[in-house]
Amino acid sequence: MLTNFLILSSIFGVKCSYDYTNEDDIWTGSSTRNGKIFWPYQESLIDAIHYATGKQGPKKNIGDYFDFLRDPYGLPPGLSSPLPEYDFIIIGAGSAGSVLASRLSENRNTTVLLLEAGKPEMLLTDVPAMAPYFQSTDYVWHYYMEHQDGVCLGMENERCFWPRGKAVGGTSVINYMIYTRGRPQEWDRIAAAGNYGWAYNDVLQYYKKSERAKLDGYENSPTRNKDGRMPVEFVQRRTKLIKAFLEAGKLLGHPTVDYNSPNELGFGYVQVTAQDGHRQSAAKVFLHKHKNRRNLHVLPESTATRVLIDEQTKTAYGVEFVRKGKTYVIKARKEVILSAGPIASPQLLMLSGVGPRDHLISKGIHVVQDLPVGQTLYDHICFPGAIFELNTTGVSFNENSAIDLTSIISWLRDGDSDLASPGAVEGIGYIKTPVSNDPEPIPDIELISIGGSILADGGPGGSKAVRKGMRIKEEVFNDAFGPIDTRDAWSAFPMLLHPKSVGRLELRDRNPFSHPRIYGNYLTDKTDSATFVASIRHIQALAATEPFQKFGARVYPANYPACRSTVFDSDEYWECAVRTLTATLHHQIATCRMGPVGDPLAVVDPELRVHGISRLRVVDSSVIPRTTSAHTNAPAIMIGEKAADMIKDTWRSSNGVYSYK
Structure with a gap:
């Protein structure tokens, strides 16, 4: 507790700084004034957080100093590199991906590789009030909407900023933690469009499965749960x-x-995903206690660049990713699952040859499957x-x-x-x-x-x-x-x-490290x-x-x-x-839209399998086909829970080897 206090009191000082004159010392000491902690060299609070989160600053390698604040993830002892093959490879450790990896690895005979481009969360991300500060750090993807006349007029360069979480835990590490589910009629309409298993009563059981509510009596309602994993409480x-x-x-x-x-x-x-005033991200709740499972390998700072798909059989069989300057090719015995979110999941599909034919050809990408990836986009x-x-x-x-x-x-x-x-x-x-x-x-x-x-x-x-x-x-x-x-x-x-206005997302080029072009059409x-x-x-x-x-x-x-x-x-x-x-609330959906066979706008089917490609699913908020009255963190967690059961059922019925309890 004392260590936590010293760290927080230092970094939370309204004015704080580092001694840039001495490379052997990170700072020169502190003093107090009016109850606040600060250093002689004055920098803004947001700059201090830049350093704490690893963003480049005047002090060389200063970000490394703060690694001890982060929740460590990595390979089990004895492994210096990932295995050449896993049962499941999940790309993205966000709200859905964290849940999915946790649930699939419950069977110790099943191996799961979870890739995440960002770093693990840290002590400061536990502080709810810090949410706006992290919008300007390396804990987010700094996406910008393409310029659109008549909106975002007061924003820098008249472009809307679309930060998405770049962390183990994804956007649940930097969001405002608001817990909402959507109205029953909205989910029933999704099911009525041919998406079997997605009616309100279907999704309700998965909302309840995750939830551990403490809401002054509301948790006793038959639609709530007080025995799940994800804490939900009032502020x-x-x-x-x-x-x-x-x-x-x-x-x-x-x-x-x-x-x-x-x-x-x-x-x-407001109901939030917190416990006793401390943020509870999807990673903290679903991964932290299970990160020592030898069958669950979580690799932060690993950027997927391509899904490997056999063009003859149209079957996904692995993933290419880059970690610390080295390129890896890892195979999946069972499935590859995209949980990279509503921006990165469609981008990765298109980079892998799955997307609108004319658009992929224009970017020099060989077409494996012609699908309307990114052609529907809604935002709150x-x-x-x-x-x-x-x-x-x-x-x-x-x-x-x-x-x-x-x-x-x-x-x-x-x-x-x-x-x-x-x-x-x-x-x-x-x-x-x-x-x-x-x-x-x-x-x-x-x-x-x-x-x-x-x-x-x-x-x-x-x-x-x-x-x-x-x-x-x-x-x-x-x-x-x-x-x-x-x-x-x-x-x-x-x-x-x-919104009646519909946006879209396209590749900027075939470089996997380029941000896509995002058209909000607000x-x-x-x-x-x-x-x-x-x-x-x-x-x-x-x-x-x-x-x-x-x-x-x-x-x-x-x-x-x-x-x-x-x-x-x-x-x-x-x-x-x-x-x-004009400000986004980070609730983009439908870029990998769910729909039955024959739906001209659908990318995945109601079991989240990519149409026309075997052993490839998308499990995140990008599959939600139409708007709901919900902030997307709780639905993404629900999708992860539901997808885990669908995947378990698939492999249980196919060969009986994977017996999930």
Whole structure:
């Protein structure tokens, strides 16, 4: 505990630095002022995290110093290199891949190789409040959407930033930990399209299998579970603003509920994948306790470059990957499974010759199987700029009060300081705007209630991690919110649940280390922008109720450079504002879309087998064929659980050798 405290108190100092003048010393010592730890050479907090996560900095090899903070993975004693052959090779140790590797290796007679391009998680990733800081480190893939006119106007280079987790644990290591499942009708529609086994009651058993809920009684519901592996709990640290959000919701007809219940829509306290205020990634939960299994080999910093496919039989038989400058070719006796996520999985398929024929030919790639890989892409986008000033101080979260000595000690001891808050997210509310024409009780907007706003990241003297993590231009942010930067505020992010606009993903070239071209096509359907405007009107109605007026809540007239020709608070102004601060919530799906034989948009079948290729599956959120009212971490874990059973059943019925209990 003392070691943890010293490390955290050092790195959490709002100002911290390293002694660049002495190559034998990493830092020169520390001192305290106003309860905060810092070094004489001043660097920002986010720079310190760069060094801690291995990102290049002024100090040569300084990242190596922090390796002891990481959860170590590797080959068993006595092995200096991976085996030449495994039963299963899984590419990607994210939310789905971690679950899948854990479940398949339960049988000690089955060998599993799990490849991950990123590094293991570390002590700092356990801190929920650190989520925005990691958006600017090597713990994420720094993907950018291709430029699109009329969106992301306030972002750097007018391009939306799409960070995806690059770690053992994937995006579950750097996300905001929100646990949502989607509405029953959404999953039933997926099944009705020919995807047998994916109706709500089918997926519910796998949501429950993973879950170990502790939710003030909600865990006793027949749709919840308190005996699984993945902890799900309420955030322990809250502001008074969450009570106002829930009370305002009731006044507008939104009951306070378990929002993951299938029974009704409503508002509720946010549920997160955490335990006692500490992040619980998929790796921590599903891999950490089992990493010493001799039949489970986890190789971090290993980038898959190609799936090996026999062109005559159209059978996957192995993987090519690069690790520490060396290229390996490893064979799979049973299956190759892509769990690299909604960006890397389709990219790897196309690099391996599985994808749209004309596109692959244009990149000089030999076509093994013509499939619409990457041709469907949905994403959940939000608007973080509906900010309400408060006339009360000390009400909302602020970075400067969160990262001090007292908060660190409290978090280490009890997990209940401001550091336990996942980006100040406190509540979730589901609404159906007047724009929706869906006849069923399916929301079109999720409201994410924030115990503060994007102004709470320290302001001029702080890290500015939130705005930097979103890649908001400094001049746009200052013009829009400069006069109230760091002040107490409340905001709710509206998240568009069912966009009509459809994107796509393509290869940039045949180099496996190039990022693909991503076309979000955000707001190209007018219904999407109209839904956003309607949701902002609903947020304003919430803020106008007595619970928020106790705090003097008043919408702030942000001065966006692109919107100066519009009248503040007009529909035109809000649409322009949304197009200025267009932010992804990292929920990309459908790039390896699931569908039955004959579905012209399908890449995998309902058992997640790639159409036309034997012994090759995709197991991650890229297979979800249509949008759901869910953040994708919980569905990805569910997909990993369900896929594990499908794979076990396949090999049990085929030869009886692999007996899974």
